[in-house]
Every structure is written in structure tokens, then in C-alpha cells.
Amino acid sequence: AQKITQTQPGMFVQEKEAVTLDCTYDTSDQSYGLFWYKQPSSGEMIFLIYQGSYDEQNATEGRYSLNFQKARKSANLVISASQLGDSAMYFCVRGSNYKLTFGKGTLLTVNP
């Protein structure tokens, strides 16, 4: 199976600091997409950012940026200026052939 690996089960960050959540992935596809989703304790899945495999520039969405290193099959999420509301589970996701494959997630806790 083509895996998504998130090596950090839990991360802590101080409010207003930046944090990087790691993600590596397996794929044999030429065309694929990489996503990050946030899941707060309420359970809803919130889309954060998307990177296409052919996109040459790293994706950015407000405080979120995706550090895409294709040769290393790495797609780390960087959250700048963390806020208390950023505390949640974060999933790295690969999209291929219309299907999404989820990593195991990283639980981020933002401390005041």
C-alpha cells in the first residue's frame, strides 16, 4: 500500500510561534495532489491547503504554507504565528485517481 507517513503523533507550540508538521508519502503516480486537513475536536474535516504534483511553486494559504520537496516525497505544513484555535489534529493527505489516502495525523497543541 502507498503510505502517508506523519512521524509526529503530537506537537506543542507556543502561541504566535511557527510550527512545521512533517509528512512524507509514497506514490508511483505521475500526477497526484497533496492536501492538509485540520480536524478539531468537533470532528469536522477542514481543508487547509493543496499542492499539485506538477506545481513548481509551494502552495500558500494565509498562515499556511506547504513545503513541497518532490524528489524527497515530502510535503510539510508550516503554520506561521500559531493561534490557540489552531489546536487540532492535522492530517496529511494524498489524492490520486480521485481517492484520498490519509496519514495517521499529528495532534497539535498551541500553548498560551
Place this chain on the structure above:
Amino acid sequence: GAVVSQHPSRVICKSGTSVKIECRSLDFQATTMFWYRQFPKQSLMLMATSNEGSKATYEQGVEKDKFLINHASLTLSTLTVTSAHPEDSSFYICSATQGITRYTQYFGPGTRLTVL
């Protein structure tokens, strides 16, 4: 835009009964809908993919006779858990895609099923 709703948000049922969960795309037509299951402190696992007007495609290990999926219209898909047992207790999440991009899925808020 791109809002997906699920109903009910929580359901508790007795072992042996069947439970139906609805997934609706509220402001777009969903060519494809997906059903996921998430056990506590675990990731989402894709159960099945459904396209409007055709049979669902189930992932390996998912019992199609137990988890009945109907996608009768472009805005509604239903998941029926038949003869539910305590091990079926889980968080069920649906998602929908407009088909504009190949991968972007919009998720519903989820349904927490508890089987007693």
C-alpha cells in the same frame, strides 16, 4: 459554497438494528461521493466511492452487504449500516466532489454512531 451536510449528527441504536445516514451536497451537484470511517484516535479510512446512478465501489475488506450505499441523485447519498453491532460504532464521514478538480473533496460534519 461547497457545503456538505450529514444527518443525523449522532445516533445511538440497539444491536441488530439498521441505521441510515444521509449525506447531502447543499449548494452543488456532487458527481461522486465518498464514505469514510474513523475509529477513535485513528485516521480516516475510505469505505466506498459512489457515483450517482451507479453501484458503489467498495474498498477491500468492507462488506457491501453490511454497508449499503445508495446515490440516487446528484445531491444525496445514503449509507445504511445493516444489523449493526457494537464493533460498528464509529465516526462516519462523507465527502463530495464537484468533479472540477480531480482531488478536492468537501467533507460533511460526520455522524457518530454508537451501537449498544
